[in-house]
Amino acid sequence: MASLELKNIAKRYKGETVLDDVSLSVAEGETLVLFGPSGAGKTVLLRLVAGVIEPDQGQVLIGGEDMTDTEAEDRGIGMAFQNFALFPHMSAFENIASPLEAQRATPGAIRAGVEAVARLLKIDHVLGHAPRELSNGQKQRTALARALAGAPPILLLDDPLRNVDAKLRFEMRLELPRLLAEQNATVIYVTQDYKEAMALGDRIAVMSNGRIEQIGTPADIYLDPANIDIASLFGDPIINLLEVTPAAGSKGLAAQISGVPVRLGNRDPAIAGQEMVMGIRPEAIGFVSAKSKAAIPVDVEAETPLNEKTVTLAKTAGGREILISRPAGTPGPASGKAYISIDGEAALLFAKSDGTRAGKGGQDLETEGEAA
Amino acid sequence: MEYTSPLEKTLRAIALTLVVIFFMFPILWIFLMSFQTNETILRVPPSVVFEPTLTNYQALITGKLETSAASLEINFMRNLFNSVFLSVASVAVAMLLGVPAAYAFARHKFRGSEDIAFTLLSFRFAPPLLVLLPLALYFQQIGLADTYIGLIWVYQLICLPLILWIVRGYFEDISPDIEYAYRIAGHSWFATFRKIALPLAGPGIAAAGLLAFIFAWNNFIFALVLASADKQPVTVGALAFITASGIQYGQIAAGIVLSIAPTLALALYAQKYLVEGLSLGAVKG
The missing domain is CATH 3.40.50.300 (P-loop containing nucleotide triphosphate hydrolases)
Structure with missing residues (x-):
């Protein structure tokens, strides 16, 4: 050795x-x-x-x-x-x-x-x-x-x-x-x-x-x-990348997806108003009922059953494609209209200009502190 | 697999036979001539029916050429020995120098390596006589004229570039990863050369050696200019059969048969080494 x-x-x-x-x-x-x-x-x-x-x-x-x-x-x-x-x-x-x-x-x-x-x-x-x-x-x-x-x-x-x-x-x-x-x-x-x-x-x-x-x-x-490239290299199905411009609201930062605010949790407030790319792992998105809070309406385009999980391709009203992954056997819509909710606090934000990480969440900041 | 009709097969067989006859006939005819006397060879029309005689071979082996006019001394066996000695020694020297050089040119791109390799090849461009006449003068001054060493040296002009360029290609075909793997396993570069590069380029080295041998064997002009009777190979020695009392066709034919025998035997023997495919399956392509 x-x-x-x-x-x-x-x-x-x-x-x-x-x-x-x-x-x-x-x-x-x-x-x-x-x-x-x-x-x-x-x-x-x-x-x-x-x-x-x-x-x-x-x-x-x-x-x-x-x-x-x-x-x-x-x-x-x-x-x-x-x-x-x-x-x-x-x-x-x-x-x-x-x-x-x-x-x-x-x-x-x-x-x-x-x-x-x-x-x-x-x-x-x-x-x-x-x-x-x-x-x-x-x-x-x-x-x-x-x-x-x-x-x-x-x-x-x-x-x-x-x-x-x-x-x-x-x-x-x-x-x-x-x-x-x-x-x-x-x-x-x-x-x-x-x-x-x-x-x-x-x-x-x-x-x-x-x-x-x-x-x-x-x-x-x-x-x-550390950046968008690495985020997209790891993970299957590939991470969802959505262009957003976070805005400061009464309850902290939020990004608008199809007019629905997705709360981003505790993050560096300096990113408000900047063009960002939001990365969300397909397993951090779930189907919800229409009445839920912050439910985003989507059209289900296709469903791919894999062995241990089912991957759904859906489209928002704005034409953005989103991959949703759920454990195999759990219920979910196979087609037609559906609603999803995005865990904004788990989202990774990257600067649109150069793809580097920006506005890390509170949780991330903590782990950073531990590593150092 | 493409389908071939019986007609096509037959035509192909006929074409092949014609080609083989075209190329083999002179050799067959010479073989027949070597068992005939000058009289039966020169009769018109020629015939394949004759009484075979061994006098031609007898004359060559004993060194006594009986012509109608007189009995001549010829040195054919000596010439044959010279041919064997010169060719074997030249190829051996060329291998000793050329194979490591080929490896160096194949594996190490140093400054001017391409130029040096090309210069060596360019020895084959010049007409031999152009080189030989000045060389003959130099050789006389430094005492190399009419010596085996001098001849073997000049023979390198034929053998060395041939071996260098053919073997270099074979070395280049070996995946460097195979050699790296042997180095990393803990072997020196020399062990890698001996145990990996040489065996894998083996068929190429055999082919190059055989070609160089044939070229050296068939060489005529070098020994004609640079050597006297007792150092000359069969190619030059055969001139002795053109005597004052006529051309001795029978002896010439016998001489040819004897002198192509070694190269033919060598080619047949080396054939199995020329088979490629040794490296198949070693590296996923």
Whole structure:
């Protein structure tokens, strides 16, 4: 186990900035998920840590030691590649054995080590096979086994579930946290799947355009996103974004949706009168009866039953589309006119101009205080 | 799968047969000639019916050429040995220098790397004679004329660019991730080169080596200008069959059969190494 720290890392390719002053620290034994759209620089960052790409500037510290100029083989890292990168001319056994061979283990120790990790990943029956004879899932497990075999203090996983089918991805998402915890390693896990990020990460670092936009626990990122982009990346169905201009009223700030005031609770009064985007999670909206207070009339456009929830697409009188999510089996209108109520206090407000968070609610301000 | 009619199949078979006959006939004819005397070869009209004789091969192997006028000494076996030695040594040297160089050009983009690679290729552009005449003078001054070392050196003009450029392409086709994975597993760059890059580029290296061997084997002009009789390969040595008392077609044919045998054998042997597909399934594309 070792801590990992990146200081002011920058990397350019042909004049294009891929990583822009990235600093990051991962504690011993922590699992940090690097999350972001493709092209955000996640893979480049991971390879920088592995030592196969050199940064233009900045430092890579492993266990407190500056490893910026250390060769990849001397960094004590295990890495699983998105494309598996198995050695095609070696059997699965030889593939997994390669880190142990590099450590000059005895043949007996190599055999024992490979078999142990293969059993853990349930590929012990295909160890004699060449990579081309393995299914995608087995290839992925072999690649993972190879990364784990040397018991590296630092484990880098570059979107290992990207190229496997949905069923296996689901299984592995359940299995991986236990597996990673058993390894006792510091882990950086790259993914584009927010569910994977939420399930696996002790903390999540959200990257875009070569920068880290926000680092925090999965709950932080979900409940307290730093900007609109992050809010829309996390959550399924996607967060509702409604343009509003909050106004100060007798009972604090409120936003008008279809002429109905939605109270925003205790917030920074400075945002009154400014153009804002209100983000509301689909599960923070519920159907209500017409007589309820602050009921907003909508037309139900479509209903999509998913396994554990039902998602309804509705349109307000002003033509705004709103997604409403409710647990499966609870009653709700399938079509026609309906009324909804919005929990304004749970709404996230963003400045319309640049998408950053603005006018945080009272509750949010409290958590902010705790974090600091 | 497209459907092919029986007619199309038949026509295709006929076309293929014609092509094969067109290309193989000279070789077959030379093979037949090598078992005939000059008299049967030169009769009109030619015929495939003759009494086979081994005198041509006998003459080549014993080194005594019996013509109607006199008995001549020829050095065919010596030439054959020179051909084998020069080609094998040249290809070996070119491999030793070219394969690591190809790897460097494929993996490390350093300043001027493209220019150097292109310069090496450009050795093949100049007409050989243009290079050879001044080279012959230099070689005489530094004592390399008429030596094996001098010839092998010049043969690099043929072998090195060929190996460099073909093998470079094969190295470039290997996913760098596979090499990174081996490095990260804890192996040095040299171990990665030996255990990952070389085996994966194996078919390419075999193909390049075979081609370089064939080019070196068939070379005529270098040894003609730069070497004397005892260092010359069969391509130059065959000139000895044009004697004062006529051209010895039978011996020439036998000489050709003997001199294409090694390349043919090598090509057949190397065939299995030329089969690609080794890297299939390693990287998800």
